[in-house]
Amino acid sequence: MNQSFFIKTYGCQMNDYDSNKMEDLLTFNGFSKVSNVEKSDVAILNTCHIRKKASEKLYSDLGRLSVFKENKNKLGKKMHIIVTGCVAQAEGNEIIRRNKSVDYVIGPQNFHIIPKLLKKKKTNQIFTEFLCEEKFKSLPSSNIKNVSRLVTIQEGCDKFCTFCVVPYTRGAEYSRQVEDIYAEVLNYIKNGTSEITLLGQNVSSYKSIIIEKSKKKEVNLSGLMNILSKIPGLKRIRYLTSHPSDISDDLISEHKNNKSVMPFLHLPVQSGSSKILKLMNRKHTKEEYLSIISKIKKNVPKMAFSSDFIVGYPGESNNDFEETLDLIEKVDFASSYSFKYSPRPGTPASTKKNYINDQISNLRLKKIQELLNKQQKTFNTSFIDKNIDVLISGRGKKENQYVGRTPYLQPVHIVSSRNLIGKILKIKIESLTSFSFHGKIIA
Numbered sequence: 001m002n003q004s005f006f007i008k009t010y011g012c013q014m015n016d017y018d019s020n021k022m023e024d025l026l027t028f029n030g031f032s033k034v035s036n037v038e039k040s041d042v043a044i045l046n047t048c049h050i051r052k053k054a055s056e057k058l059y060s061d062l063g064r065l066s067v068f069k070e071n072k073n074k075l076g077k078k079m080h081i082i083v084t085g086c087v088a089q090a091e092g093n094e095i096i097r098r099n100k101s102v103d104y105v106i107g108p109q110n111f112h113i114i115p116k117l118l119k120k121k122k123t124n125q126i127f128t129e130f131l132c133e134e135k136f137k138s139l140p141s142s143n144i145k146n147v148s149r150l151v152t153i154q155e156g157c158d159k160f161c162t163f164c165v166v167p168y169t170r171g172a173e174y175s176r177q178v179e180d181i182y183a184e185v186l187n188y189i190k191n192g193t194s195e196i197t198l199l200g201q202n203v204s205s206y207k208s209i210i211i212e213k214s215k216k217k218e219v220n221l222s223g224l225m226n227i228l229s230k231i232p233g234l235k236r237i238r239y240l241t242s243h244p245s246d247i248s249d250d251l252i253s254e255h256k257n258n259k260s261v262m263p264f265l266h267l268p269v270q271s272g273s274s275k276i277l278k279l280m281n282r283k284h285t286k287e288e289y290l291s292i293i294s295k296i297k298k299n300v301p302k303m304a305f306s307s308d309f310i311v312g313y314p315g316e317s318n319n320d321f322e323e324t325l326d327l328i329e330k331v332d333f334a335s336s337y338s339f340k341y342s343p344r345p346g347t348p349a350s351t352k353k354n355y356i357n358d359q360i361s362n363l364r365l366k367k368i369q370e371l372l373n374k375q376q377k378t379f380n381t382s383f384i385d386k387n388i389d390v391l392i393s394g395r396g397k398k399e400n401q402y403v404g405r406t407p408y409l410q411p412v413h414i415v416s417s418r419n420l421i422g423k424i425l426k427i428k429i430e431s432l433t434s435f436s437f438h439g440k441i442i443a
């Protein structure tokens with residue numbers, strides 16, 4: 001009988017992509033996916049290390065999983081437990097030391113070896129080499145059918161912001177070849193995809209080489225989007241996550257001239273204080289960030305922005321925090337993520353002594369979230385009674401209900417007796433409930 005597998009994904013879209021790839025790999029090797037961990041022969045926990053809370057979840061989940069495994073063993077059945085992702089990379093040995101039921105600990109650049117490992121008897125092993133190229137070359141084509149798909153084009157980070165574990169967990173920057181990405185996107189489109197999101201920890205620093213008319217030509221993110229947008233059937237292109245110091249003029253031009261590139265930019269700033277940005281090693285000031293935003297607004301007026309913020313970074317004064325609120329007022333974000341600073345082992349910031357006390361950080365987080373939510377609500381409300389293009393991606397919870405997304409990623413619910421999945425429709429927005437729209441089809 002087929003062996004079954006279960007995957008739980010924590011954290012960011014890079015992990016979602018990796019989980020999809022593990023699913024493709026295991027399905028290709030004859031395993032079948034189950035959505036109930038208790039029924040699985042192989043349980044994979046694909047983990048996140050970005051903040052303490054995220055990485056601690058692994059250990060509580062492992063506690064429960066080892067009980068399932070013991071119960072299965074008592075019935076004479078086997079179960080493999082595999083920990084993948086960024087906690088696997090960062091904590092390696094520690095995971096097996098804390099929970100003996102873990103069979104394999106596999107870093108983000110090694111998961112392609114899982115099918116081979118499962119055929120072997122030896123367990124309690126750790127694999128954390130940086131094998132980006134080998135990994136991508138080993139991935140089979142995909143049978144997952146989704147209107148919107150993620151495509152990792154770049155991994156790792158050379159920026160070394162002082163608070164961040166990514167340069168250590170995902171390693172140095174690596175860009176995939178254009179041909180490989182093109183083939184992957186073609187495969188998705190054959191399976192019914194019409195929207196792709198190009199992923200990278202530093203997607204805007206993507207760089208590769210192609211040969212054109214026997215000459216080498218460098219391809220950056222805008223060049224890649226230009227090439228991919230010519231694939232028939234591909235309607236929308238997005239990308240995540242960019243760094244302010246990599247936003248080039250040709251990326252702005254691509255937004256201006258290429259209708260497939262969605263007018264939405266996630267551009268983390270982290271803080272609005274140039275003093276804190278310097279301490280964070282962010283390589284840009286408040287003024288530089290604001291000037292990039294105003295250049296984009298001037299060239300692409302319909303562009304909307306989102307960002308990431310950290311409050312309570314060591315040394316952040318009230319005045320620094322006010323600078324962040326001021327930046328938010330000046331940019332006017334469509335949506336954003338904000339976090340309380342979490343010291344991560346091995347990062348330069350974690351050795352700092354001037355921590356901000358928790359009470360102050362909590363107050364700052366509350367204040368920043370109130371402002372960001374207010375801006376998001378104003379942005380969303382401005383769409384009421386307007387017509388907007390919506391890509392329908394799936395069915396809603398109610399009968400004949402469909403769900404789609406606007407170019408700005410806002411969810412929209414509509415009702416239809418016709419199957420609309422994969423279509424881009426003009427929808428009149430009628431109402432807004434929390435963060436989701438309801439509308440009717442115009443065309």
Ligand code: 5AD
Nearest residue numbers: 163164268308309339340341342344
């Ligand atoms: N503490 C809090 N937030 C963090 N992020 C990254 N590292 C930390 C940390 N140590 C946030 C940043 C980043 C997002 C993915 O997570 O805002 O952009």
Ligand code: SF4
Nearest residue numbers: 157159160161164166
């Ligand atoms: Fe982390 Fe900074 Fe790299 Fe983003 S740019 S992944 S925050 S080190």
